[in-house]
Amino acid sequence: MEFWNGVASLKRNHAGARIADLLTDARLARFTARAAGLHFDFSKTAIDDGALDTLLAMAAGVPERRDAMFGGARINETEGRAVLHTALRAGDDASVEVDGADVMPPVRETLARMRGFAEDVRSGRFMGQGGRITDVVNIGIGGSDLGPAMAAQALAPFHDGPRCHFVSNVDGADWAETRKGLDPATTLVVVASKTFTTQETMTNARTAWDLMAASVDDPAAQFAALSSAADKTADWGIDPSQVFGFEDWVGGRYSMWGPIGLSLMLAIGPDQFDRFLAGARAMDEHFREAPLEHNMPVLLALVGIWHHQVCGYPTRAVLPYDDRLARLPAYLQQLEMESNGKGVTMDGKALEGPAGPVVWGEPGTNGQHAFYQLIHQGLTPVPCEFMVAAKGHEPELDHHHRLLIANCLAQSEALLRGRDLDEARGKVAGQFEGEELERQAAHRVFAGNRPSTMLIYERMDPFTLGAVVALYEHRVFVEGAMLGINSFDQWGVELGKELAGALAPMIEGKDASAKDASTRTLLAQLRAWRGAD
Ligand code: F6P
Numbered sequence: 092m093e094f095w096n097g098v099a100s101l102k103r104n105h106a107g108a109r110i111a112d113l114l115t116d117a118r119l120a121r122f123t124a125r126a127a128g129l130h131f132d133f134s135k136t137a138i139d140d141g142a143l144d145t146l147l148a149m150a151a152g153v154p155e156r157r158d159a160m161f162g163g164a165r166i167n168e169t170e171g172r173a174v175l176h177t178a179l180r181a182g183d184d185a186s187v188e189v190d191g192a193d194v195m196p197p198v199r200e201t202l203a204r205m206r207g208f209a210e211d212v213r214s215g216r217f218m219g220q221g222g223r224i225t226d227v228v229n230i231g232i233g234g235s236d237l238g239p240a241m242a243a244q245a246l247a248p249f250h251d252g253p254r255c256h257f258v259s260n261v262d263g264a265d266w267a268e269t270r271k272g273l274d275p276a277t278t279l280v281v282v283a284s285k286t287f288t289t290q291e292t293m294t295n296a297r298t299a300w301d302l303m304a305a306s307v308d309d310p311a312a313q314f315a316a317l318s319s320a321a322d323k324t325a326d327w328g329i330d331p332s333q334v335f336g337f338e339d340w341v342g343g344r345y346s347m348w349g350p351i352g353l354s355l356m357l358a359i360g361p362d363q364f365d366r367f368l369a370g371a372r373a374m375d376e377h378f379r380e381a382p383l384e385h386n387m388p389v390l391l392a393l394v395g396i397w398h399h400q401v402c403g404y405p406t407r408a409v410l411p412y413d414d415r416l417a418r419l420p421a422y423l424q425q426l427e428m429e430s431n432g433k434g435v436t437m438d439g440k441a442l443e444g445p446a447g448p449v450v451w452g453e454p455g456t457n458g459q460h461a462f463y464q465l466i467h468q469g470l471t472p473v474p475c476e477f478m479v480a481a482k483g484h485e486p487e488l489d490h491h492h493r494l495l496i497a498n499c500l501a502q503s504e505a506l507l508r509g510r511d512l513d514e515a516r517g518k519v520a521g522q523f524e525g526e527e528l529e530r531q532a533a534h535r536v537f538a539g540n541r542p543s544t545m546l547i548y549e550r551m552d553p554f555t556l557g558a559v560v561a562l563y564e565h566r567v568f569v570e571g572a573m574l575g576i577n578s579f580d581q582w583g584v585e586l587g588k589e590l591a592g593a594l595a596p597m598i599e600g601k602d603a604s605a606k607d608a609s610t611r612t613l614l615a616q617l618r619a620w621r622g623a624d
Contacts, residue, residue: 094573095443097149101401105142110507110540113139124387127373127558129548131387133394135507136474136542137402146393147383149573154383156572157565161379163189167342167579168437174579176345176564177375179337180368180557189340197338198349205335205353206361208315212279213252213360220307221276224253228269229354230295231283232259235317237425238347238560239283239355241418242367245556248415248484249359253279257354258299261291266298275306281315283351285343287323290588300327317350342579344425345564363553370557378565388565394544395570398474399448408466409452412479412499413551420452423563430567430578437577446574452476456498467505467537477503478546478559502543509539599623 092100114134121143122134138146159166163173178187178194179202186193211217212224219225229239240257243250256269280299284292303310315333316324319341324334335350347355348368356364378388398404409420431447453461455477466473479499483492510518515535516528523531546562548555571578594614597603600623603614 092145092148092151094149094575097145098396098400098444101142101145101397105139105145106401108137108139110135110137110542113137114507121384124381124385124390126377126381126387127370127562128555129374129387129546129558129562131391131562132545132547133390135503136394136397136544137540138394138397142397142401143384143393146397147389149396150383150389150393150569153389153569153572157379157568160568161187161375163187163194163340167340167577169577169580169582170339172579173340174342174345175338175340176342176348177371179341179346179348180371180375180561182368182372194338194340201335201337201350204332205350205356206364208333208335209252209353209356209361209364212357219277219279219313220309221274223277224279225277226254226256226273227252227279227281227354227357228256228258228273228299229281229283230258230292230299231281231317231351232289232291233425233429234343234346235283235285235289235292235351237418237422238344239352241416241422242347242352242355242556242560243358244418245413245415245551246355246359246363246367246553249363249553252358252360255354255358258295259291261294263298266295270302275302275313279313279315279357281317281354281357282324282327283317283353285319285337285341285346285351287316287318287320290591296327315353317353343581344429347560359553367553367557370554370559371561372557373554374558374561374565378561388562389569391544391562391566392569392573394474395448395566396573398542400444402472404448404472404474406449406451407474407476408458409450409476410455410458410478410499410502411452412455412477412495414454414457415551416478417454420450422560423452424450426563427567429581429584431571431574431576432583433571433574433576433578436575438575442574442576446576447570455479455502456495459498459502463502466541467509472541475503475506475541475543476546477543478548480548480551480555482550484550499545503545505537505539506541506543507539509537509541510535511539512536 118134123130123132160174161177163175165171165173167174173189175187175194178198181187186195215223236257236259243255258265258269282296300310303313307313311328314329316329317335318324319337319339321336335353337349341349348371352364378386383389398407409423411419427447427450433446435441466475477499479496512532515532518535519528519531567578597614603611
């Protein structure tokens with residue numbers, strides 16, 4: 092079924108169901124999916140059986156495109172590239188061909204080198220010039236930062252390697268704050284950049300280099316590089332044994348499974364990193380094999396299409412009830428919004444409707460005391476994607492974890508059922524009467540019927556995190572495939588980069604007369620405050 096016809100039909104025929112009316116025991120069989128240790132429940136949405144049938148019909152073309160991706164076809168058509176981040180986690184027996192050549196031998200060779208290097212650093216065989224490596228600083232941004240930074244925090248209970256720090260922002264504050272706790276002589280700097288041209292990363296790497304050069308005899312010896320641009324990393328004089336390359340078929344925001352994951356591997360060790368890859372691989376297998384109606388990434392994508400394109404909800408919130416997943420929403424912002432924040436179809440035609448929604452979120456329970464007010468009573472529904480583990484990592488604090496789970500379930504229940512005026516009146520009946528009672532009660536009404544999904548698992552560990560991230564990667568893929576857009580380029584980030592390059596000299600006084608009136612005035616004021624005029 093053509094996508095936008097499907098959307099129109101869903102709007103016409105399936106809008107307006109009340110979630111509570113749909114929510115029978117029988118519904119759970121069809122509106123849950125299990126894979127790779129994850130249990131996904133989307134029964135608390137207003138998708139009825141007929142709507143799900145239509146959504147599944149709209150996704151009929153996805154398997155062909157999915158197989159093209161896994162098979163190494165150049166589905167990133169605007170950049171003429173294959174999309175094979177899945178090859179980075181494909182395991183020992185896999186063979187994946189691009190243009191007739193198996194890409195797996197070099198993938199395995201690089202992974203083995205990463206493993207060897209990580210073991211050397213972690214065991215002390217690789218030493219800094221002041222002794223054993225105590226700290227690793229990953230310098231990268233976007234996909235060269237968010238994945239490993241998110242995962243390193245998420246998997247903190249598994250850390251048994253050097254401390255890991257992540258510097259991304261060109262704001263010198265980021266470097267300065269990180270640098271405070273470092274002894275350069277026992278620090279390994281990992282420069283992570285697919286292109287090795289990104290302004291922020293190169294600026295931070297130069298600053299780190301200057302510190303090293305002032306502190307140790309051989310600065311290059313304490314640098315490693317993770318990049319597709321072997322020619323550029325060579326210019327830095329870094330020993331090739333400390334350079335880990337990958338191919339252009341690994342998109343930046345899909346790159347944490349290979350060299351860009353080195354700092355995570357240094358933190359948790361190669362064996363746990365393997366578990367992380369295994370979790371993603373399990374989700375890949377499920378995505379490739381499960382029928383669409385039981386396929387978790389497909390179903391998660393259909394929920395996304397339902398809420399954004401059909402219901403018109405402009406945003407969705409990702410709400411992990413796991414404090415260590417604090418960076419997951421930021422990670423998913425890049426994954427989802429850089430991938431599907433597009434305005435044209437693959438063939439360059441304007442989209443008939445919106446592609447990707449705004450994605451945002453915070454861990455619970457913190458968010459409950461901040462923005463959940465709007466989620467419960469604001470007039471624009473925000474579909475909420477909750478996630479929570481059955482067990483925490485602090486058995487001695489299990490009473491905390493019980494409260495965490497209770498809060499997570501309570502929020503999805505509150506969104507579903509709301510509170511009507513009668514119930515609200517009952518809440519305030521003892522305190523107020525007459526008109527004041529009515530006024531007070533009105534403020535306590537919750538519309539309810541607000542959609543949410545729930546992802547649960549036994550415990551957050553490397554395998555589970557791998558599965559969760561791969562789930563979201565494939566969700567983005569399915570949404571993009573259904574919309575007919577290219578989820579693997581990111582031309583929208585280019586203009587700002589070009590303009591920043593041109594503006595930098597103007598901060599120091601280069602002629603800015605060609606700029607618009609607002610930018611000229613702002614430049615003049617900033618220059619004045621900088622003491623330049
Ligand atoms: O500007 C966006 C972007 O190109 C992302 O797609 C990418 O993850 C990030 O910049 C960093 O790029 P690189 O790894 O080449 O430094």
